Amino acid sequence: MSFMGELIQAMWVTGMALAPSLFLGLLIAGLLHVFVKRERIFRHLGKPGFTSVMKASLLGVPLPLCSCGVLPAALSLRKDGASKGAAVSFLSSTPQTGVDSIVPTWAMLGWPVALAKVIAAFAAGLISGTVVDLIEKENGHRETPAGTSHEETGSIPRRIWNYAWGTLFGDIFVWLFIGIGVSALITVFIEPGQLSDYEVLKGPLGMAAALAVGIPLYVCSVSSIPIAAALVYAGFPVGSALVFLMAGPVTNAATMGAVRKKFGRTAFLSYIVTVIAVSILAGFLLNNISIAVNAPMHVHGESSILAVTAAGLMFLGIAWQSISRLMGSRGASLNSAGAGGLVYDISGMSCRNCVRTVTEAIEAQKGIRSVAVSLTEGNAVVHPGKAFSESAVLRALDKAGFPGTPAKQGSVCCNGTCERN
Numbered sequence: 001m002s003f004m005g006e007l008i009q010a011m012w013v014t015g016m017a018l019a020p021s022l023f024l025g026l027l028i029a030g031l032l033h034v035f036v037k038r039e040r041i042f043r044h045l046g047k048p049g050f051t052s053v054m055k056a057s058l059l060g061v062p063l064p065l066c067s068c069g070v071l072p073a074a075l076s077l078r079k080d081g082a083s084k085g086a087a088v089s090f091l092s093s094t095p096q097t098g099v100d101s102i103v104p105t106w107a108m109l110g111w112p113v114a115l116a117k118v119i120a121a122f123a124a125g126l127i128s129g130t131v132v133d134l135i136e137k138e139n140g141h142r143e144t145p146a147g148t149s150h151e152e153t154g155s156i157p158r159r160i161w162n163y164a165w166g167t168l169f170g171d172i173f174v175w176l177f178i179g180i181g182v183s184a185l186i187t188v189f190i191e192p193g194q195l196s197d198y199e200v201l202k203g204p205l206g207m208a209a210a211l212a213v214g215i216p217l218y219v220c221s222v223s224s225i226p227i228a229a230a231l232v233y234a235g236f237p238v239g240s241a242l243v244f245l246m247a248g249p250v251t252n253a254a255t256m257g258a259v260r261k262k263f264g265r266t267a268f269l270s271y272i273v274t275v276i277a278v279s280i281l282a283g284f285l286l287n288n289i290s291i292a293v294n295a296p297m298h299v300h301g302e303s304s305i306l307a308v309t310a311a312g313l314m315f316l317g318i319a320w321q322s323i324s325r326l327m328g329s330r331g332a333s334l335n336s337a338g339a340g341g342l343v344y345d346i347s348g349m350s351c352r353n354c355v356r357t358v359t360e361a362i363e364a365q366k367g368i369r370s371v372a373v374s375l376t377e378g379n380a381v382v383h384p385g386k387a388f389s390e391s392a393v394l395r396a397l398d399k400a401g402f403p404g405t406p407a408k409q410g411s412v413c414c415n416g417t418c419e420r421n
Helices: 003-035 038-042 049-062 068-081 084-093 099-109 111-135 156-189 204-214 224-233 238-250 255-265 265-287 305-333 353-364 389-397
Strands: 342-346 370-376 379-384 404-406
Touching: 003 099, 003 156, 003 224, 003 305, 049 084, 049 111, 084 111, 084 255, 084 265, 084 305, 084 379, 099 111, 099 238, 111 204, 111 238, 111 265, 111 305, 156 224, 156 305, 204 265, 224 238, 238 265, 255 265, 265 404, 342 389, 353 370, 353 379, 389 404
Parallel strands: none
Antiparallel strands: 342 379, 342 404, 370 379
16 A cells, blocks of 8 residues: 555544544533533632632633633633632643543543543642742732623524534644644554653653653644554553643643733743643653553454544544635635724734634624624724724723734724724
8 A cells, every 4th residue: 555545544544533532522512612601600710719729720621722722711711800820720721631632532542541631630720820829929800800792692502513613623623634644644654562662762751752742832632632642552651642642732832922921920930830740740650550551543343333424524524624714714815905894903813712702802892783803814804883982892802812903904984983094
């Protein structure tokens, strides 16, 4: 078989192992999004101290947010009254897990690894937030809460579908495809168990290698799973693979810079040092426990109809999202010219979750007829109506963690009621 044929086959096998549990995780994430109200969450995290930090860490473990998506969520918690320790705790624990990644981790690496991942994520959040509260003693963060966010409309099944498929899968599909591709390349070029011949990888050097790859690399918690499974299949120590599963989704160059800017030096150091220390400790403990990990990176007999169907739907979904994104980018480029609308350049958007946050922040203001936010262009086109206030929109964007500025080329004439030169 040719190299390309082997690569495609390896990607298909990885997809069959990953897809059923991925779809189950997306469904659970959609249910959480619809039935767990953010306003209720914010009320429990305002008072500095261990209780708020623990609640924030517990909250972060099941939520399906990647490292770029969790930053605006943590800023929103902070601005709506959460203590800095609680916000940092949420920032540390959330990207490592999420129901959309716990189930696939269990399926591809076994329940001990999935459980270790959950416990380590909770511990990282608890420790980092507690350290911040102890060092930066504050009397409580009491900014005026933001107005009610834009309320979603439509039936419950449709809202679950829109969030799970449109938002979450739309956020991760590129990195999911890359993760599957990297996993396939590993299984094609490295024989099963080959890395186990290198004793040096079983010690600190293996964990250091996992950190060196995981810290600067952007990889979401779901896309890191097939890579880690392929490494384990090739003989990489399971503890070092866990270090990659933790460090990769939590840290990347862009996120670390934003955390340093938004939360300060103490919070940043607590965030980074805690994640590294907890991941190494968890990896060390996992390496010293006899765990049989049988990563499903090749076909064992006949594949189930469920696995084949789910893999087919997943790859079709990736193709559909790619085409939709390309078509949407073309439409957004035309829309961003600002015909009939005010154009705002938005800073900090890096994923579909960011787009949703910016859209909700603008739509919650008075006098908004419509808004179109483009991730590709990094801007928002607002069509204003009566009672529109540009200063209110800019304040809302800043409060949401995505500062906006009027684009130089933007202009509007809305029924003769408003104008910008």
